[in-house]
Amino acid sequence: MTARIAPAEAGPGRLAQTGLAQEPVFLMARAASMGSSQANRGLGDLGLKVRHYSVLALACSDEGPTQRELSAFLVLDPSQIVAIIDELEERGAVQRQADPRDRRSKIIVPTPEGRMLYARAKEVVDAATERSLAALSPAQREELTRLLRMAAF
Amino acid sequence: MTARIAPAEAGPGRLAQTGLAQEPVFLMARAASMGSSQANRGLGDLGLKVRHYSVLALACSDEGPTQRELSAFLVLDPSQIVAIIDELEERGAVQRQADPRDRRSKIIVPTPEGRMLYARAKEVVDAATERSLAALSPAQREELTRLLRMAAF
DNA sequence: TATTGTTATACTCTATAACTATA
DNA sequence: TATAGTTATAGAGTATAACAATA
Numbered sequence: 001m002t003a004r005i006a007p008a009e010a011g012p013g014r015l016a017q018t019g020l021a022q023e024p025v026f027l028m029a030r031a032a033s034m035g036s037s038q039a040n041r042g043l044g045d046l047g048l049k050v051r052h053y054s055v056l057a058l059a060c061s062d063e064g065p066t067q068r069e070l071s072a073f074l075v076l077d078p079s080q081i082v083a084i085i086d087e088l089e090e091r092g093a094v095q096r097q098a099d100p101r102d103r104r105s106k107i108i109v110p111t112p113e114g115r116m117l118y119a120r121a122k123e124v125v126d127a128a129t130e131r132s133l134a135a136l137s138p139a140q141r142e143e144l145t146r147l148l149r150m151a152a153f
Numbered sequence: 154m155t156a157r158i159a160p161a162e163a164g165p166g167r168l169a170q171t172g173l174a175q176e177p178v179f180l181m182a183r184a185a186s187m188g189s190s191q192a193n194r195g196l197g198d199l200g201l202k203v204r205h206y207s208v209l210a211l212a213c214s215d216e217g218p219t220q221r222e223l224s225a226f227l228v229l230d231p232s233q234i235v236a237i238i239d240e241l242e243e244r245g246a247v248q249r250q251a252d253p254r255d256r257r258s259k260i261i262v263p264t265p266e267g268r269m270l271y272a273r274a275k276e277v278v279d280a281a282t283e284r285s286l287a288a289l290s291p292a293q294r295e296e297l298t299r300l301l302r303m304a305a306f
Numbered sequence: 307t308a309t310t311g312t313t314a315t316a317c318t319c320t321a322t323a324a325c326t327a328t329a
Numbered sequence: 330t331a332t333a334g335t336t337a338t339a340g341a342g343t344a345t346a347a348c349a350a351t352a
Binding site for chain 3: 080102104
């Protein structure tokens with residue numbers, strides 16, 4: 001038998017009580033989507049997007065990541081990494097450096113300008129995160145971060 | 154002064170100890186990306202993607218969502234909803250129904266076939282979620298879900 | 307005048323294959 | 330023979346504007 005359809009009884013969060021709204025896949029997608037559009041809005045003023053920010057942040061970590069490593073870590077195609085680094089390099093924020101132990105690969109390092117840009121970008125991203133997670137207490141944010149780390153690696 | 158660059162000391166999770174890897178925006182993006190590609194892999198066998206699954210799930214909730222509501226809730230453009238529903242409708246999984254209270258909008262309802270498809274798809278998604286969150290205990294998964302709900306709405 | 311669904315279109319993002327230089 | 334980076338290109342996803350029907 002076919003259940004009678006409740007004819008759209010208006011109300012803000014009607015669909016938020018649905019089964020889908022309890023599923024981690026959906027919740028992560030939605031939270032990620034909202035979070036990165038928040039961050040992108042802020043980063044736009046610096047002429048950056050989250051992807052550029054991510055590469056810049058990893059360059060500034062002084063781990064000397066290769067493009068291949070950036071590709072794997074950010075789950076972006078190697079050819080996309082090329083484009084992102086081209087833009088950051090033209091802008092004078094990072095440089096491609098020869099890897100002494102494998103001349104095929106290139107290590108991405110920040111310029112002094114890149115470090116300054118990163119510092120400003122990080123503030124913007126932190127502020128966006130603040131807005132995204134406004135409903136959570138500091139302890140809850142830490143717990144969320146901890147659990148996400150377990151899920152993401 | 155310029156810090157000396159650690160010349161890529163290999164090792165699996167080098168970049169996972171970086172500052173970026175502690176930021177919620179990044180972690181959510183990465184977890185969401187991995188989660189939905191897991192789900193998409195499984196749903197492919199049913200000829201579905203997460204977006205179709207999501208619409209189908211909401212249709213099966215018997216909340217009688219309008220396309221506009223689906224658009225807002227799934228953070229997808231109204232024109233994308235049109236395409237998704239076209240496909241689900243051609244496939245006989247959902248139908249567009251007139252909204253008695255506003256003849257501009259259309260309520261999306263599942264067919265019996267749509268409900269069966271959803272049942273199978275849900276199993277697939279649950280299995281994918283299981284794999285994605287394998288590192289978390291049941292209690293941790295519940296806590297993650299709870300915190301994500303707070304962040305996502 | 308504003309809104310829902312629709313269409314068409316452009317834009318961005320992502321994925322694939324082929325090439326080079328190294329290993 | 331395999332891998333890192335690069336390039337070109339095609340495919341998927343997203344955003345924008347305009348239109349008809351209805352509010």
